[in-house]
Amino acid sequence: MTASPRILEVRRNVLKHNDVIARELRERFRQAGVFVVSLVSSPGSGKTTFLEKTLSLLRPRYRVAALVGDLATENDAARLARSGAPVRQIVTGTVCHLEAEMIRGALGDWDLAQLDYLFIENVGNLVCPASYDLGEDGRAVLLSVTEGEDKPLKYPPIFHGADWALVTKFDLAEAAEFDFEAARRNLTAVCPGAAVLTVSAKTGKGMEEWVRVLAQRGRFAEG
Amino acid sequence: MHELSIAVSIVDLAQEEAAARHVRILAVHLKLGPLSGVVREALEGSFEIAAAGTPLESARLVILETPIVVLCPQCQAERTAPSMQALRCPDCGTPALKVLQGAELQVTGLEVEA
Ligand SMILES: Nc1nc2c(ncn2[C@@H]2O[C@H](COP(=O)(O)OP(=O)(O)O)[C@@H](O)[C@H]2O)c(=O)[nH]1
Ligand SMILES: [Mg+2]
Ligand SMILES: [Zn+2]
Numbered sequence: 642m643t644a645s646p647r648i649l650e651v652r653r654n655v656l657k658h659n660d661v662i663a664r665e666l667r668e669r670f671r672q673a674g675v676f677v678v679s680l681v682s683s684p685g686s687g688k689t690t691f692l693e694k695t696l697s698l699l700r701p702r703y704r705v706a707a708l709v710g711d712l713a714t715e716n717d718a719a720r721l722a723r724s725g726a727p728v729r730q731i732v733t734g735t736v737c738h739l740e741a742e743m744i745r746g747a748l749g750d751w752d753l754a755q756l757d758y759l760f761i762e763n764v765g766n767l768v769c770p771a772s773y774d775l776g777e778d779g780r781a782v783l784l785s786v787t788e789g790e791d792k793p794l795k796y797p798p799i800f801h802g803a804d805w806a807l808v809t810k811f812d813l814a815e816a817a818e819f820d821f822e823a824a825r826r827n828l829t830a831v832c833p834g835a836a837v838l839t840v841s842a843k844t845g846k847g848m849e850e851w852v853r854v855l856a857q858r859g860r861f862a863e864g
Numbered sequence: 865m866h867e868l869s870i871a872v873s874i875v876d877l878a879q880e881e882a883a884a885r886h887v888r889i890l891a892v893h894l895k896l897g898p899l900s901g902v903v904r905e906a907l908e909g910s911f912e913i914a915a916a917g918t919p920l921e922s923a924r925l926v927i928l929e930t931p932i933v934v935l936c937p938q939c940q941a942e943r944t945a946p947s948m949q950a951l952r953c954p955d956c957g958t959p960a961l962k963v964l965q966g967a968e969l970q971v972t973g974l975e976v977e978a
Binding site: 645646647648649650651652653654655656658736737738768769771772794797798799801829830831832833834 | 866869870873874877881885887890891893894898899900901902903948949950951952959960961963967969970971972973974975976977978
């Protein structure tokens with residue numbers, strides 16, 4: 642007897658495990674009153690430099706901290722710690738992105754009520770982090786002027802997930818013959834809702850605007 | 865490359881269902897949206913690797929690619945965006961702030977021996 646196969650209906654999200662933990666984290670952040678921002682980009686787009694500057698600018702007014710994911714080294718954590726803010730390192734080893742479980746592990750029993758802002762630097766990678774919710778309130782995707790204007794079209798999912806698209810190393814824009822309007826068009830095509838900002842962590846230009854954007858979105862702003 | 869870890873999750877959850885229902889799986893049906901960040905070809909290759917040496921060794925992965933459905937604020941209606949490089953209304957061109965579908969990564973069915 643040959644029986645024909647039958648189809649069993651199931652409905653299971655493959656990333657459910659991550660999504661459940663991310664939801665728990667988001668609730669924990671909300672209850673603690675900490676606003677959480679993650680940063681993603683290709684390797685070398687300027688995440689650590691930008692974050693170091695952001696931490697230094699916020700520190701006089703707010704309580705800030707950072708988590709940083711890195712494949713192998715603790716160099717980025719050491720650089721960020723120069724700002725004086727508490728920094729925790731997540732060495733991901735062979736894993737090319739952060740997952741919610743790693744955030745939970747790194748936080749441990751950290752009393753987040755002592756913080757106003759927590760930043761998470763993801764592993765430099767424009768592909769894999771797109772699939773993983775970390776429970777953050779907002780995600781910033783960085784695009785440096787030396788990478789070319791068409792990056793958003795090549796990596797749509799990650800840019801699509803952005804709340805803020807930050808065009809970094811803007812001090813080099815002219816030398817790199819960067820076409821900002823083309824970049825903005827491409828960003829809008831893949832992520833119509835993202836706010837586009839230009840920044841230079843080196844000269845500080847554009848950083849005040851970023852800090853103002855953060856202050857508007859922080860927990861205090863929500864009343 | 866995170867497709868391998870995703871393929872392992874798919875094999876794990878299919879095995880779990882198979883064990884609970886006492887069935888042998890011939891194929892796994894998966895809904896995959898382009899905005900999920902998972903690359904189809906990479907996932908297909910990874911699935912073979914992940915299934916090797918498990919009861920799903922010879923099972924197929926049947927992928928249904930889902931369209932990107934957006935809500936056009938201008939037309940006040942659901943529309944299918946031309947591509948993920950063009951998240952806008954195909955009729956009036958208005959940028960689509962709200963994406964309703966297109967990020968799926970969901971096992972929807974198991975083809976099993978009757
Ligand atoms: N000219 C210029 N260089 C920058 C700027 N931000 C970062 N860089 C340089 O870009 C390189 C990579 O920066 P880093 O912050 O480590 O990037 P990450 O890998 O994304 O964390 C370093 O050599 C930085 O000094 C900037 O605003 N202007
Ligand atoms: Mg870095
Ligand atoms: Zn329309």
